[in-house]
Amino acid sequence: MSELRPPAPRRGTNLPKMGDFNLTVILDAIRRSTSGLSRVELAQIVGLSPQTISNISRRLLDQGLIVEAGKYGNGPGKPRTILRLNPAGMYAVGVHLDPAVTTCVLLDLVGNVVQQESFGTPDAGGPRAVVDSLAAAVTKLVSDSGVNAESIAGLGVSAPGPIDRDQGTVVDPPLLDGWNRVALRDAVAKATGMETILDKDVTGAAVAETWAGGDTGTGSFVFFYIGTGIGCSIVLEDEVVRGISGNAGEMGHIMVDPEGAECDCGLRGCVKVACIPPVMVAAAVAAGLVPDARQDESIGSGTCLQERFAALLDLADEGNDEALAIIDRSAVLISRAVSAITNVLDVERAVFGGPFWSRLAPYYLDRLPELVNTSSSTRDIHEIEIASSGVGEDVGAVGAACLVLEHVLAPKAQRLLLQN
Known part of the structure; x- marks a missing residue:
C-alpha cells in the first residue's frame, strides 16, 4: 500500500503582494462599471478603507491606467470625482x-x-x-x-x-x-x-468575453466556441477555469446520438462526429446540396470547409428544406451537450461565438433556449440564458x-x- 502524502503547503503573502492584489481588485471594479466609479463607491464595493482606495487610486492615476472623468452629485455635499479606465x-x-x-x-x-x-x-x-x-x-x-x-x-x-x-x-x-x-x-x-x-x-x-463582452461576460457561464470543431470554456464567478493542463472544455467525446457514427474513442454519436460544421457539410454533400470537393481537397480543410458551410447556410436562408433539416438536427444534438455541461455546472448562461457562429446564430437561437431549458435540472429555479458573444467576429x-x-x-x- 503506497504511503499517503500530505498536500503541499500553501505559501503565505506579505504586504507588498497584498497591495498589488488590492490594486488589481480596484482596477477590476472600475473596469466592470460602464459609467465609472467614485472613490466612495469603490470603498463600498470592494470593502477597502477610504484611505487605501485613495492611495491605490493615486497609483493607478500616476501609472496612466485610469483617468478622472468629471464629477457628479445629486444632493448635498461635495460632488464626487468619477474614475474610469484610460483606454490608452x-x-x-x-x-x-x-x-x-x-x-x-x-x-x-x-x-x-x-x-x-x-x-x-x-x-x-x-x-x-x-x-x-x-x-x-x-x-x-x-x-x-x-x-x-x-x-x-x-x-x-x-x-x-x-x-x-x-x-x-x-x-x-x-x-x-x-x-x-x-x-x-x-x-x-x-x-x-x-x-x-x-x-x-x-x-x-x-x-x-469577461473582459470585453459586456453583460454576457459576467458571473458564471459556459462559452461555446463554434469553429472547425466545438469546444467550451468555463467561467465561474468571473474567473476562467482552465484545468490542470490548460485543456478544460474538450467536449468532443460527449455522446449526443447513441445511434450515430462511430467515433475514434469507440463510442457512437459523439459531438465531434455528430454535429460539428464539417459533419454538417458532409451531410450537405451527401444530399447533393453542395459540391463534393474531395477530389482536390479534404472536405474538412480550412477554406474548402468555410466555402461549403457558407453555401449550406445560403440554401437555408433561401428556405431549402433539406438544408434547414441539417441545421436543425445539429441544433438538437448540440443542445444535448450544452444541457449536460450546464446541468453539471449550474451556470447562468451559455454564450456562443467563433468563426462559424454568426451564420448559425439565427437558427440556433431560435431552437436552443427551449431545448436547453426543457432539459435543465434547475428550470424551476432559474432559466439558462442562451446568448451570442458580445465581442464579435474576432473573438479568437x-x-x-x-x-x-x-x-x-x-x-x-x-x-x-x-x-x-
Missing part, C-alpha cells in the same frame, strides 16, 4: 491561429480593437512559415497603429488545442499537419521580441490579446502567494 493606458497584441486564416489585433485597455491584420495561414513551410508570417503581420500591425511599442504589455496567441501551457507548445491540433509538440510560444516571442502567452482558442474567447484574436491583459491586471488569488 495599456495595449496588448492578440493573434488567433486558425488553419485557414490567422488574425492579429491590437487591443486597448477597455477592449477596443485599435488595429487589425489578417493573412491566409501558409499551407506550405510548416510552423516556421506561419511564425514568420505572424511576426511580419504583428510588426505591420504595431507600425500602422501609431501606438508606442513601450505601452504594449505583451502578445497573446490563441491556438487550437490541445496545448501544453507550461511548455508553451501546441500538441497535434486538428488541420495543422506537422504541428506535434511545436514550441509556438517561444518561437513567437523570439520572432516578435514580445513577451508571449499561449492558450487555447476557446479559453481566449472566454477571457475576451481579441481573446488572445485579453489573455495578456488578464495576466497583467486581473485579480487572482495566486497573486497573494509567495513564490519559492
Whole structure:
C-alpha cells in the first residue's frame, strides 16, 4: 500500500503582494462599471478603507491606467470625482491561429480593437512559415497603429488545442499537419521580441468575453466556441477555469446520438462526429446540396470547409428544406451537450461565438433556449440564458490579446502567494 502524502503547503503573502492584489481588485471594479466609479463607491464595493482606495487610486492615476472623468452629485455635499479606465493606458497584441486564416489585433485597455491584420495561414513551410508570417503581420500591425511599442504589455496567441501551457507548445491540433509538440510560444516571442502567452482558442474567447463582452461576460457561464470543431470554456464567478493542463472544455467525446457514427474513442454519436460544421457539410454533400470537393481537397480543410458551410447556410436562408433539416438536427444534438455541461455546472448562461457562429446564430437561437431549458435540472429555479458573444467576429484574436491583459491586471488569488 503506497504511503499517503500530505498536500503541499500553501505559501503565505506579505504586504507588498497584498497591495498589488488590492490594486488589481480596484482596477477590476472600475473596469466592470460602464459609467465609472467614485472613490466612495469603490470603498463600498470592494470593502477597502477610504484611505487605501485613495492611495491605490493615486497609483493607478500616476501609472496612466485610469483617468478622472468629471464629477457628479445629486444632493448635498461635495460632488464626487468619477474614475474610469484610460483606454490608452495599456495595449496588448492578440493573434488567433486558425488553419485557414490567422488574425492579429491590437487591443486597448477597455477592449477596443485599435488595429487589425489578417493573412491566409501558409499551407506550405510548416510552423516556421506561419511564425514568420505572424511576426511580419504583428510588426505591420504595431507600425500602422501609431501606438508606442513601450505601452504594449505583451502578445497573446490563441491556438487550437490541445496545448501544453507550461511548455508553451501546441500538441497535434486538428488541420495543422506537422504541428506535434511545436514550441509556438517561444518561437513567437523570439520572432516578435514580445513577451508571449499561449492558450487555447476557446479559453481566449472566454477571457475576451469577461473582459470585453459586456453583460454576457459576467458571473458564471459556459462559452461555446463554434469553429472547425466545438469546444467550451468555463467561467465561474468571473474567473476562467482552465484545468490542470490548460485543456478544460474538450467536449468532443460527449455522446449526443447513441445511434450515430462511430467515433475514434469507440463510442457512437459523439459531438465531434455528430454535429460539428464539417459533419454538417458532409451531410450537405451527401444530399447533393453542395459540391463534393474531395477530389482536390479534404472536405474538412480550412477554406474548402468555410466555402461549403457558407453555401449550406445560403440554401437555408433561401428556405431549402433539406438544408434547414441539417441545421436543425445539429441544433438538437448540440443542445444535448450544452444541457449536460450546464446541468453539471449550474451556470447562468451559455454564450456562443467563433468563426462559424454568426451564420448559425439565427437558427440556433431560435431552437436552443427551449431545448436547453426543457432539459435543465434547475428550470424551476432559474432559466439558462442562451446568448451570442458580445465581442464579435474576432473573438479568437481579441481573446488572445485579453489573455495578456488578464495576466497583467486581473485579480487572482495566486497573486497573494509567495513564490519559492
